[in-house]
Amino acid sequence: MSRAEAGTSAKLADEKGQSVRTSNILAARAVADTVRTSLGPKGMDKMIQDPKGEVVITNDGATILEKMKLFHPTAKMMVELSKAQDVEAGDGTTSVVVIAGALLEAAEKLLKKGIHPQTITEAFLQAAEKAEEILDSVAVPVDLSNREQLIQAASTSLNSKVVAQQSDFLSPLAVDAVLKVIDPKTATNVNLEDIRLVKKLGASVDETEMVDGLVLTQKIARAAGGPTRIKDAKIGLIQFCLSAPKTDMESNVQVRDYTQMDRLLREERSILAKMVKQIAKTGCNVLLVQKSILRDATTDLSLDFCAKAKIMVVRDIERDDIEFISKIIGVEPCATIESFTAEKLGVSSLVWEENLGSDLGSIIRMTGLTGSTYSQTGAGGCVSVLVRGSNQLLLDETERSIHDALCVVRSLVKKKALIPGGGAPEMEVSWRLSEWARSLGGINAVCIEHFAESLELVPYTLAENAGMQSVEIVTKLRAAHVKGEKFAGINVKKCCISDMVEMKVVQPLLVSISSIKMATETVRMILKIDDVVMCR
Numbered sequence: 001m002s003r004a005e006a007g008t009s010a011k012l013a014d015e016k017g018q019s020v021r022t023s024n025i026l027a028a029r030a031v032a033d034t035v036r037t038s039l040g041p042k043g044m045d046k047m048i049q050d051p052k053g054e055v056v057i058t059n060d061g062a063t064i065l066e067k068m069k070l071f072h073p074t075a076k077m078m079v080e081l082s083k084a085q086d087v088e089a090g091d092g093t094t095s096v097v098v099i100a101g102a103l104l105e106a107a108e109k110l111l112k113k114g115i116h117p118q119t120i121t122e123a124f125l126q127a128a129e130k131a132e133e134i135l136d137s138v139a140v141p142v143d144l145s146n147r148e149q150l151i152q153a154a155s156t157s158l159n160s161k162v163v164a165q166q167s168d169f170l171s172p173l174a175v176d177a178v179l180k181v182i183d184p185k186t187a188t189n190v191n192l193e194d195i196r197l198v199k200k201l202g203a204s205v206d207e208t209e210m211v212d213g214l215v216l217t218q219k220i221a222r223a224a225g226g227p228t229r230i231k232d233a234k235i236g237l238i239q240f241c242l243s244a245p246k247t248d249m250e251s252n253v254q255v256r257d258y259t260q261m262d263r264l265l266r267e268e269r270s271i272l273a274k275m276v277k278q279i280a281k282t283g284c285n286v287l288l289v290q291k292s293i294l295r296d297a298t299t300d301l302s303l304d305f306c307a308k309a310k311i312m313v314v315r316d317i318e319r320d321d322i323e324f325i326s327k328i329i330g331v332e333p334c335a336t337i338e339s340f341t342a343e344k345l346g347v348s349s350l351v352w353e354e355n356l357g358s359d360l361g362s363i364i365r366m367t368g369l370t371g372s373t374y375s376q377t378g379a380g381g382c383v384s385v386l387v388r389g390s391n392q393l394l395l396d397e398t399e400r401s402i403h404d405a406l407c408v409v410r411s412l413v414k415k416k417a418l419i420p421g422g423g424a425p426e427m428e429v430s431w432r433l434s435e436w437a438r439s440l441g442g443i444n445a446v447c448i449e450h451f452a453e454s455l456e457l458v459p460y461t462l463a464e465n466a467g468m469q470s471v472e473i474v475t476k477l478r479a480a481h482v483k484g485e486k487f488a489g490i491n492v493k494k495c496c497i498s499d500m501v502e503m504k505v506v507q508p509l510l511v512s513i514s515s516i517k518m519a520t521e522t523v524r525m526i527l528k529i530d531d532v533v534m535c536r
Contacts, residue, residue, distance in 0.1 A: 017530030021111065024526050025104045027072040031079075032101020034068075035061050039094045039458070041159045042466035042492050057393050059160065060400050061094030062086040074526055081522045085515055090407015091157050092511040098461060099426075100519040102454035107527055110450055115443060121524040123447030128520040130436060130448075131429045131455075132513055138428055138486050139417035139509045140501070144184035150175045152504045153412060154405040156421050159505075161401040162394070166205045170398075173210055174405035177383045180210075182413060190410040194382045196324050197399050202360035203388040205398050211384040213348070213367040214328050218316050220353050220364060223300055226307035227285075229352040233366070234345045236284040237317070237326060237333045241292050242275060242302035244268040269301065275337050276305040282342040284311065286351050288325065290333075291316045312351065314364060328382035329369055411508035420500030421507045422489025423459025423477065429516070430455040431481045455516075459490055466492040473497070 037044045038059035045059045048067045056067060065079040078097055085096040103124065110120050142149050154174045158167035181194040198215045220228050244267075255261045279287060287306065289297045297315055298306075306313050317325065326333055331346030349368025356362055363386070387402060389395030412418070419425045433452035437445040459477055463470040473490060476497050480488035489505065491498035500506065 018111070020529065020531055021117070021527065022108070024074040024529055025108050027075045028078050028526060029101045029104050031065065031068075031070070031075045032097050032104070035064055035094050036098050036101070036461055037465060038064065039098055039160075040462040040465050040492065041164065042462075043094070043160055044465070045162060055393065056396065057162065058397055058400060059094070059162070060404065061097055063400060065093075065097070073532070074529075077522055077526065081518055084518055086407075088514045088518070089411050089508070089511045091404050091411070091507070092515045095458060095511075096515040096519050098458060099455065099515055100522050102457035103451065103519055103523040104526065106450040106454040107523060110447055113446075115447065117527045117530075119443055120447050121527050123444045124451055124520050124524060126444065127433055127448045127451040128517055130433060131516050134429045134432045135419060135425055135509060135512055135516075136417075138425060139419050140506075142412055142416045142418050144179075144187070144413065144416065147172075147175060147179070149418065149506075150179075150409055150412060152506050153418060153508055154408050156505050156507055157405050157408040158401055161404070162397045163205055163401050166208075166398075169206060170208065170402060171405055173208065173385065174402055175409055177210055177385055178406060178409040178413070180383050181381060187413050190406075190413050192403075192406055192410060193324065194327070195406060196321075196328075196382070196384050197387050197402060198363075198384055199387045199389075199395050199399055200356065200360070200363060201389065201392060201395055202356055203390070205389055205394065207388040208398065208402075209386050211365065211386055213365060213369055213384065214325065215384045215386050216314060216317075216364040216366075217361075218314050218364065219362065221298060221303050221306075221313040221315050224304040224307035226303065227310055227312050229350075230285050230312055231350055233286045233312075233348045233351040234283050234342075235286045235288065235329055235331050235348055235351070235366070236279065236282070236340065236345050237288045237290075237322070237329075237331045238279075238340065239290045239322070239333050239335045240337060241295055241297050242272065242289065242306075242313075243296045243299045244271055246295055272299070272302045272305055276302065276309055276311070278337055279306075279340060280309040280311060282340060282345060284340075284342075284345055286312045286348070287314070288317050288331075289313065289315045290322060291318055324382065328384070329366065408508055408511070411510040415508065415510040415513075417509035418506045419509050419512055420487045420489050421505040422491065422498075422500045422503075423462045424481075424487055424489035424500050425512045426455045426458040427474075427477050427481050427488075428486050431478060462490050462492065466490075466495070468492070468495050 038046060043059050045057050046064050048056045058064060062082045065082045070076050081100060082093045082097050085093050107120055151171050154171035155167045158164060158171055177195050178190055182190055198217055200217055303313060322333055329346030332344035334340040334344055347370055348366045351366045353362050353364050387399050389398050430452045434449055437448040456474060460470050460474050463473040477488060480497050487499045487501045488497050489500035491503060
């Protein structure tokens with residue numbers, strides 16, 4: 001191959017790499033622009049309709065992207081980015097996608113100037129590390145025993161949701177729920193599976209409550225007229241069926257006369273009677289039965305025996321809930337009747353069914369749970385939160401909002417520091433990075449300046465979504481930060497620049513750090529792709 005041919009093939013490969021990069025950046029930016037309008041307290045909501053006609057109304061970035069049907073592989077990377085932020089920090093799922101979109105726009109400008117993608121990715125990595133240092137210097141330390149500070153952070157998260165009007169009521173609820181399951185002095189993380197959100201349609205969001213004990217939305221089996229309220233309950237949890245056994249294989253039993261039929265029924269009665277007798281012998285008077293797919297978990301006959309033995313039966317306990325229920329009550333699930341013994345029972349001072357209204361059904365409450373695995377060790381416990389809403393859309397959105405608020409408090413437990421909200425951290429990082437870039441010189445400085453400039457898109461979008469003069473407001477904000485007002489941010493209520501810490505608009509440090517780091521990692525990955533190979 002001559003030198004000219006080699007040069008031509010290299011040029012073609014380079015051109016192909018450029019077109020692949022351009023199409024990848026375009027796809028990712030299209031996704032970022034979709035969720036950009038739902039950023040901040042004045043952000044718009046999205047109505048998402050699935051093929052079955054079910055509707056979801058939300059402005060949670062992770063939920064919007066998860067529901068979208070995307071085919072471009074790079075667009076799917078943005079969805080994964082949002083999911084990763086949701087897992088790591090729980091909040092800032094929209095911001096992380098908006099920042100990634102802004103960084104890709106900056107990278108595109110740099111590529112057009114002829115800068116090599118590797119140079120850009122290295123400079124972006126340097127800038128992200130410097131940004132983390134800057135954010136650390138702005139942060140205010142948090143004491144987990146200071147409930148007020150935690151409530152401020154949870155409230156800021158809820159202010160951008162559909163349930164913003166109820167943020168004063170829901171944020172203390174989220175904080176108290178987290179503080180109940182951890183020991184504030186030693187905790188470094190929160191297991192959110194210890195906080196169970198139970199949704200029940202009806203009533204207003206204001207009637208959402210934290211329950212000291214357990215709430216179940218299942219109904220008590222009333223077919224045989226068993227008890228519906230039990231004091232000093234001993235609770236058993238079974239994973240086997242209270243019904244006559246079936247043959248292992250698909251086979252038919254032919255019954256030819258009444259004597260055989262009578263014998264069959266008698267045998268069934270004696271099997272069920274033995275099972276119920278053994279359960280009653282342990283002292284169990286509340287029986288939770290796991291949902292069964294293969295056959296009936298209970299039959300009318302077994303329910304009748306339970307009613308006579310004064311045992312309350314709750315059917316259809318979901319498989320996913322078994323672990324939480326066994327943790328909170330201190331009960332051990334039993335897979336066979338032989339393993340069902342008195343030691344495996346949980347204790348509750350009162351179990352009763354609460355009727356919520358004629359159309360709304362009922363819930364089962366259990367209070368005074370002393371046998372919890374946590375209450376014995378003294379390392380926190382489990383909590384149920386009963387979430388109410390007047391319609392299904394609002395109920396689902398309230399659950400998502402409370403989950404986000406819980407994640408914010410978890411972020412503060414992980415990294416005990418707060419930073420101002422309202423676009424203040426992004427503007428501070430942007431200004432300080434630009435200053436730092438000037439002292440570096442070379443191509444790296446150009447890349448870092450573009451990185452710094454792109455972070456200004458967050459305050460710009462906040463102002464734009466609030467209907468303010470975005471260019472004017474961002475210019476004022478930059479001027480305030482240059483003067484040294486590091487807590488200055490955009491006050492969307494009064495359409496001006498205010499001190500965010502005074503306004504009590506704060507967010508966890510972890511949310512901002514992880515969003516800048518993750519957005520940078522994703523952008524670096526996209527820039528390093530120079531070809532898409534299809535496999536059959």
